[in-house]
Amino acid sequence: MLVINNKIAKVLILFIVFNLTTRISWGQEYKLVNISSELSIFGTSTLHDWEIKVENIKGSINIESLIVNSLKIEIEAESLKSGHKGMDKNTYKALETDTYKTIVFQMPNSSELSEQSEGKYLMEAKGDLTISGTTKNITLKFNVERNNDQIKLKGEKTFNMTDFNIDPPKALMGTIKTGNEITVKYHVTFNK
Template sequence: MSIAILVLSGTPAIAQEFSLKNGTDDVLVTGTSTLHDWEITVEEKSGTLALDTSGELPALQRLNLQIVAESLKSGKGSMDKNTYNALNTDDHKDIRFRMKEVRSLEPVQSPGKQYKAVLGGTLTVAGQAREIDLECVLTIETGRVLLKGSEPLRMTDYGIEPPKALLGTIKTGDEIEIHFNTVWTR
């Protein structure tokens, strides 16, 4: 049975609201450079998720995530500064994902409280919005929802020039990956 049919069936939805809290999960960005691989941790994020579990399959009705761009921290001040310059954080304070639809949802185990999902939505980075399909594993527990996955991206797709250092002798690779293991609570 299609998730779209469950969401649009006309049955009143009994959605439970969940929020993302800082410090209960991990979101990080990884990439490469001509010198070494690197990792940046997201320290400030917020979001809301609405989920109806009354049907045969859960119906994810809403998922919005917001990251404070200057909360990306590498542990190295100069790298953080280069990151903020590349993201133009003076003009673009946040990175946002807004789900538009659930493209697929399949149980991982039976009986299931864990599902493989593909979420279609808009990712906005440095003021540039692009449609993406976010693959993740959705786990439903009492009082909370876990979302885990990773998403490869190219900086240039968002109008970001990969940062350089030491007069261009150190160059960051265009490809990055966002890894997330988030906990959403009621």
Template sequence: MKSEIIKLGKNVLVAFLLVSGVLVAQESKVNVKESKLTVLGTSNLHDWHANAEVMSGKGTFVSEGNTLKEVKSLNFVLTSEGLKSGKSGMDKNTYKALKTETYKNIEFKLLSVAKITKKSEGVFAVETQGNLTICGVTKKVNQTFTVKVTGGKYLLSGKQTIDMTTYGIEPPTALMGTIKTGKDVTADFSVTYN
């Protein structure tokens, strides 16, 4: 008798969820093959960039169909020596500046979501605050990014400008200091969680 009541209760719950909209909380991981992050910088000689080849992360998103309702958790980890410019000398200077022998990763961890705004069908602007850790230094940053919800995937895209000196990083130089990089870099990202 007790098992029949439990079974009836489950059936009623399933029927209710089918009739009403279904909210789905889904833990997702970074899909590296569908993700891209590029660090853009300047110098007194020319602009430069480095692409992230090693990254990971997890997020828990709550959606109803293609409507984003909530971002419960989010983290993103970039392996510092996974940044590649295509120029070994420049990469070596970057790793030295990032102190990669001691600090292997750069990480963003969500603290709170201030606002989710629908931009178009399945596309949302998400205003957040999180901790960004670089070279062992953690700072709170405000980060607004776009989330496109489609078929169980969450595509996050946006840009974040970072003043390297606030993380104790001396902007790299080359050729005995004659080439100097600017203190600001921009992370331009398009990262898929599924």
């Protein structure tokens, strides 16, 4: 009986060592936590400034030491909410959400973290942003906070809607016009 237990113990130890080695060599994957993440879009119009919040966001990040191997953030297009049904309807029409259900940022190549202080880093991620069927290569700059089980990314990016072939929404037969430039501010959390 003791011999069998020793064999089982050896197999278990080999299994654990293999799993740890695989995890270390492939990095750690973290999943985006929707409930503790915020992403908002800010813009202007001929009437007033506006803000739209994203309700449904998902994604993942894979980090090995100071290298981010992959990053993907996906937004459900019709989870953009302004608090005004008419504005939301115009937003969905401009984004063609009947056809294009998601907005996606994906980093195809790895990126290095630049350490600023203990657990705090800067990252410049070059990746593909796809909105309404148009994909553009953009650069996002992140402030990164990292501890054992959690990673937080924070930053903002300004661009024009027309960069993605989106006509800025209009209301009341064109008397209210949305400005072309928007700023996306994000503070997203990933857990193991």
